[in-house]
Amino acid sequence: MNGLSVDHLTGIKNVTKEDIELIFKTADSFKEVINRPIKKVPSLRDITIANIFFENSTRTRLSFELAEKRLSADVVNFSASSSSVKKGETLVDTVNNILSMKVDMVVMRHPNPGAAEFLAKRVDAKIVNAGDGTHEHPTQALLDAYSIREQLGTLEGKKVAIVGDILHSRVALSNIYCLQKLGAEVMVCGPTTLIPKFISTLGVKVSHNLREALEWCDVANMLRIQLERQETKYFPSLREYAMQFGLNKEILDSLSKKIIIMHPGPINRGVEITSDVADSEQSIILQQVENGVAVRMAVIYLLAAKINRK
Amino acid sequence: MEKQVILNKRHFELTLNRLCYQLIESHNDFANTVLIGLQPRGVHLVQRLKSQLEEILNKEIVCGNLDITFYRDDFRRREKPVIPSVTNIDFVIEDKNVVLVDDVLFTGRTIRSGLDALLAFGRPKKVELLTLIDRRFRRDLPIQADYIGLSVDTLSTERVSVEWHDVEGEDKVVLFSPD
Numbered sequence: 001m002n003g004l005s006v007d008h009l010t011g012i013k014n015v016t017k018e019d020i021e022l023i024f025k026t027a028d029s030f031k032e033v034i035n036r037p038i039k040k041v042p043s044l045r046d047i048t049i050a051n052i053f054f055e056n057s058t059r060t061r062l063s064f065e066l067a068e069k070r071l072s073a074d075v076v077n078f079s080a081s082s083s084s085v086k087k088g089e090t091l092v093d094t095v096n097n098i099l100s101m102k103v104d105m106v107v108m109r110h111p112n113p114g115a116a117e118f119l120a121k122r123v124d125a126k127i128v129n130a131g132d133g134t135h136e137h138p139t140q141a142l143l144d145a146y147s148i149r150e151q152l153g154t155l156e157g158k159k160v161a162i163v164g165d166i167l168h169s170r171v172a173l174s175n176i177y178c179l180q181k182l183g184a185e186v187m188v189c190g191p192t193t194l195i196p197k198f199i200s201t202l203g204v205k206v207s208h209n210l211r212e213a214l215e216w217c218d219v220a221n222m223l224r225i226q227l228e229r230q231e232t233k234y235f236p237s238l239r240e241y242a243m244q245f246g247l248n249k250e251i252l253d254s255l256s257k258k259i260i261i262m263h264p265g266p267i268n269r270g271v272e273i274t275s276d277v278a279d280s281e282q283s284i285i286l287q288q289v290e291n292g293v294a295v296r297m298a299v300i301y302l303l304a305a306k307i308n309r310k
Numbered sequence: 311m312e313k314q315v316i317l318n319k320r321h322f323e324l325t326l327n328r329l330c331y332q333l334i335e336s337h338n339d340f341a342n343t344v345l346i347g348l349q350p351r352g353v354h355l356v357q358r359l360k361s362q363l364e365e366i367l368n369k370e371i372v373c374g375n376l377d378i379t380f381y382r383d384d385f386r387r388r389e390k391p392v393i394p395s396v397t398n399i400d401f402v403i404e405d406k407n408v409v410l411v412d413d414v415l416f417t418g419r420t421i422r423s424g425l426d427a428l429l430a431f432g433r434p435k436k437v438e439l440l441t442l443i444d445r446r447f448r449r450d451l452p453i454q455a456d457y458i459g460l461s462v463d464t465l466s467t468e469r470v471s472v473e474w475h476d477v478e479g480e481d482k483v484v485l486f487s488p489d
Contacts, residue, residue: 022393029394033380038430041380071380305386 004302008120008127011136012177020181024146026298027291034070034293044073047304049105050098053130054080057109059265059289060130060140064107067296073304076103091115095123104307105300108132126303134168134229140264141174143295145182147288148219151260155182161213163189163245164223164272167196168230171223171264176202189213190245193234210245214252219260222247222273238271248274252282260284316470317443317460317483325459329440330362332457333409340371342435343407348424349377349395352412354474355442359411374399376410381423397427404432409457413472415441418453443470443483 004019012020033041049068053061061077068075078098089097095106105126108116113135120127131137149155160179166172166188179186180203187205188195189212200206207213214220225241235241247261261273261283269275278285317325337343340363347356353375363371379394410424421439428437442459448466462485464470469486473479 026394029377029379029397032397036430037432040430042426043380043382043385301380307386 003305007303007306008116008129009138009299009303010116010120010127010129010132012138012141012174012181013136015138015181017181020142020145020178023142023295023298023302024149026302027146027294030070030297030301031291031294034290034297040070040072042072043301044068044071044304047071047104047307048074048076048102049107049300050076050078050103051130052078052095052098052106052108054108054110054115055131057130059292060109060137063289063292064128064130064139064296067293067300068107070293071297071300071304073105073300091119092122095119095125099123099125105303126307128299128303131170133170134173135170136174136177137170138174138178139292139296139299140171141178142299143288143292144171144175144221144262144264145178145184146295147262147284147291148184148260149182150287150291151284152218155179155184158184158219159187159217160184160219160221161187161189161207161217162221162223163210163213163247165194165225165230165234166190166199166223167194167234168226169223171221175221176204180204187213187216191235191241210247211251214247214255214259217259218257219262220247221262221264223264224266224268225271242271246270246272246274247277249276249280252277252280258282262288265289312487312489314485314487315482316462316485319481322481322483325442326358326362329442329457329459330359330366333359333363333440334366336438337407337409339367339369342405343409344372344374344401344403345409345411346374346376346399346403346428348410348412348420349375349379349397351414351472352410354477355413355440355472356411357476358474359440372401374401376424376427378420378423378427381426383419383423399431402432403428403434405435407436407438408434409438409440411440413441414443414445414470415439415453415455415458416445416448416470418449418451421453422451442472445470 005016107128107130109130111133113133115132116127116129162172176186189207263285345356347353356373360371360373375398377395377397379392438456440457441455444455444458444461445464446461467488471484473482475481
């Protein structure tokens with residue numbers, strides 16, 4: 001088998017189905033590794049990776065850092081709040097300065113859509129997009145699809161509903177690309193104001209009724225309301241949103257089949273999902289987090305294989 | 311490419327038998343001994359040893375498979391990435407006698423990686439190495455086998471291939487030499 005068709009992971013849109021399957025197959029091996037007594041392999045001991053976060057993150061950053069350390073890479077962390085970015089340095093300058101200290105790979109989160117793609121074209125390092133604004137969050141989509149595959153065996157023909165703030169969600173867009181490439185059907189569900197007008201051109205179903213979406217799907221991915229990205233009011237109040245689009249135990253138990261509940265985190269308990277649902281047997285939220293490390297290890301491992309040391 | 315059978319079906323059988331009795335000589339009833347095959351080709355040898363040993367001793371022999379992909383030292387020096395196989399060690403190796411099993415011992419680099427990979431599972435009491443074919447005088451590292459099926463003198467440009475009844479249809483070892 002050949003390696004990945006891409007040199008950087010900037011989005012799911014430009015990877016192939018074969019790439020995704022290769023990542024999953026490699027992640028299977030890493031999942032076994034991280035459940036061993038010694039959770040570490042020496043594959044990347046001559047690689048240095050910089051985690052550059054221009055936006056807040058706990059889960060993604062921790063997950064990437066653990067993945068890198070478990071591959072024995074050297075890791076440097078950088079967050080915008082404590083950096084020269086505040087002094088007016090440009091993105092390319094910042095990153096090139098870091099690279100001149102001999103860094104091989106950059107994991108970046110940035111508030112501007114397309115920042116990862118921009119960087120991939122301009123600097124000499126492998127770029128992994130850890131979220132660029134409202135555009136893509138490829139590793140989250142990969143770990144979501146990987147978790148569904150683990151539960152249901154395959155994505156082919158499965159129905160996945162993505163519920164919530166689709167407009168501001170990079171997780172939604174990456175998930176749509178990823179799930180469709182693997183043969184799943186996707187429905188987005190949320191208030192009219194939070195669903196982009198032309199989303200159906202991506203080939204997804206649209207619903208504004210939570211019950212309808214839940215009855216249709218095998219898996220429901222509940223997204224967080226991203227208040228930090230909403231400069232205007234998209235719905236009257238959080239309470240009203242929770243009444244109409246919040247998933248509670250009552251609705252879940254009244255469905256005709258048992259569906260799988262996912263959430264990319266962080267959870268706003270009581271808004272998009274209630275505590276008893278988040279902690280129920282049907283929820284695989286914590287498995288998603290565990291798989292996140294294995295999937296990110298696979299992505300970094302496969303991209304590192306493309307670094308030429310000759 | 312010139313092809314030469316260096317171990318035919320009959321000698322293959324005899325060699326496996328001898329290896330089994332040599333193992334029994336040093337490990338008695340395998341009370342504290344496990345066999346671990348290196349992926350991908352060592353696992354076939356482990357399966358054969360296991361079934362023959364079980365027949366002779368009339369008890370279960372504990373076996374596992376070890377994948378060494380992530381421990382290799384030639385990562386990124388190859389054209390294609392190495393795709394991992396399955397590691398399957400569902401027992402504790404702490405304080406056990408471990409016999410690492412591979413089909414061909416050549417440069418010793420695979421075994422070096424295998425030792426690293428093995429130690430991630432704990433601290434064995436003793437580690438030994440069994441190989442069906444030893445390509446002697448071709449070592450890059452100071453590694454020798456404790457049990458050897460057949461020693462052969464080869465050129466580094468030659469290739470030795472162990473074929474299995476279950477996989478290729480016949481038990482034999484073939485030496486490929488360039489013309």
